[in-house]
Amino acid sequence: MQPEFRPANVVRNSIQSAFPRLRLAHWKVRSPFDRSYKCIAWAACRADNIWWPHGMDPVPKGLYWPPGVPHDTKVDTFVMAFERLGYQRCDNQEFEFGFQKVAIYAWDLDTTTHMARQHFLGKGWLSKPGILEDIVHFTLESIESDPPYRGDGYGEVFQILKRSWLTALFRTCLFRCAWYTFRHWLYRLVHPSWKSGGIT
């Protein structure tokens, strides 16, 4: 099914109501509405499936999770899943030339809620908030929620991971990232309502 191009004002309202801090922050929409992938897959440079630990069911009920990684929502579990992609723990969120970074949001060490991937050239962070449009937000804090963490907030950033561009290249992630970025750029270029809505 083709992605859905929602009117600019609808997109803006739905995202800003989910993340109130974005009302005062600089951010942009980068892709159409798409239910086929969510934040963890997007952080792993995938836009063709949904990643999340699916519990101990013998057959997962609708989610992909790397084989051999535990099925819980601990921050360490998500770190382990991304270590399979060549990421390592890192202690700062600043852009480092030659490295790709991801951030893990959580309520606490046991409850991961979201992941964001740093722009390839460090121009902000790419997030796929659930089924909504991809966004680029220029600080990690702009989609954090206020404590106490519960309900529908993302909590705060608990861990930053990084890997070298060379590692990303070997794992073909860079090609996928480039392809999706190009596809989304084409969408923004050709879709008239997006151009008129100034959504880019």
Next chain:
Amino acid sequence: MLPAYCTDINEYREWVKGPPGIYDDQPRYEKSQVVQFVDQDEIKEWIREFDEKEFPNETATSIASERTLKERFFEQSDKWDSETAHLSSPAQRFLHPSYVAIMGMAQENRDEIVRLLLQDMQANRREWFWALSYLTHENPIDLQDSGNLNKMIRAWGQWGRKKGLL
């Protein structure tokens, strides 16, 4: 001064002292006499009279029956979808009251809710995989298709057609 609900001082003492048998070492009334204090039929009658007086045209039962299951299902599913659209964590999405309400509707007519879930999943591509698995105790998704939305929806569609629900 005696309160309005007491006619004499003995009755007032009874009220102040509380129900018989609770504070006394020895019960002052037989069980058959105590029952008279909490006549269930009488309480139900009071509640019915109160409801008729305060809510002459509306009761919980009448509100539920005025609108069809389908209408209530789509109202709650639209609400759930829009209010949890930004979430990836299934745990956060399932805790939404509308999701719980939909699961509660299955108590009224499980087969109808399963049919509506399947229809909605085919039409709007909403993720009802957990609800369907929970209600039907089945899961037609192949392990290699997990995470692929199109294939998972197709698998449940085939299952629904096989069961005559679509």
